Amino acid sequence: xxxxxxxxxxxxxxxxxxxxxxxxxxxxxxxxxxxxxxxxxxxxxxxxxxxxxxxxxxxxxxxxxxxxxxxxxxxxxxxxxxxxxxxxxxxxxxxxxxxxxxxxxxxxxxxxx
Amino acid sequence: xxxxxxxxxxxxxxxxxxxxxxxxxxxxxxxxxxxxxxxxxxxxxxxxxxxxxxxxxxxxxxxxxxxxxxxxxxxxxxxxxxxxxxxxxxxxxxxxxxxxxxxxxxxxxxxx
Numbered sequence: 001x002x003x004x005x006x007x008x009x010x011x012x013x014x015x016x017x018x019x020x021x022x023x024x025x026x027x028x029x030x031x032x033x034x035x036x037x038x039x040x041x042x043x044x045x046x047x048x049x050x051x052x053x054x055x056x057x058x059x060x061x062x063x064x065x066x067x068x069x070x071x072x073x074x075x076x077x078x079x080x081x082x083x084x085x086x087x088x089x090x091x092x093x094x095x096x097x098x099x100x101x102x103x104x105x106x107x108x109x110x111x112x113x
Numbered sequence: 114x115x116x117x118x119x120x121x122x123x124x125x126x127x128x129x130x131x132x133x134x135x136x137x138x139x140x141x142x143x144x145x146x147x148x149x150x151x152x153x154x155x156x157x158x159x160x161x162x163x164x165x166x167x168x169x170x171x172x173x174x175x176x177x178x179x180x181x182x183x184x185x186x187x188x189x190x191x192x193x194x195x196x197x198x199x200x201x202x203x204x205x206x207x208x209x210x211x212x213x214x215x216x217x218x219x220x221x222x223x224x225x
Contacts (some may be wrong), residue, residue: 092156106155
């Protein structure tokens with residue numbers, strides 16, 4: 001079992017650009033959550049996807065959007081990048097029947113210059 | 114507003130000692146309290162978790178103590194080992210949703 005995988009591992013963008021991050025959930029998991037982890041901080045919830053729909057959203061602007069595909073994989077899109085968007089973006093997957101059991105991927109390190 | 118407050122920010126413990134990390138919350142709707150361990154370059158990994166219907170849960174060298182009336186919970190690492198050196202996060206999940214709220218993390222260093 002490959003666990004949760006994310007791509008790319010690192011990314012450098014400039015202000016104003018757009019970025020897409022990808023996540024493949026652990027086998028058997030149908031729910032995907034995205035988190036932003038700033039340096040030295042705990043992860044902050046962005047949103048959660050189940051059955052290709054956004055189930056819940058944290059306190060993030062509309063510049064942050066997502067998508068879930070029929071195979072449960074997911075994308076996080078961020079438009080109009082700001083310097084403050086520089087962070088580690090984590091994807092976590094869980095089965096709907098046990099959502100508290102979240103498995104995190106290694107994350108994508110995004111640097112906005 | 115930080116929903117879960119974690120302390121200390123950093124901790125240095127001798128090998129074989131006890132590491133204690135504390136967290137506090139205000140939202141009484143929280144009903145699941147996990148602890149995560151994160152190594153550099155890795156995502157957080159679930160270590161141990163507790164629900165408010167018990168006051169303590171032990172798994173190997175790791176113990177969660179939970180005080181519902183004080184709205185506090187803590188992680189105790191017994192016989193701390195250098196391999197335990199990592200950042201530890203407490204978290205809480207509300208019974209009204211699927212959102213996890215994380216503490217700010219504690220960097221633990223275990224000295225051989």
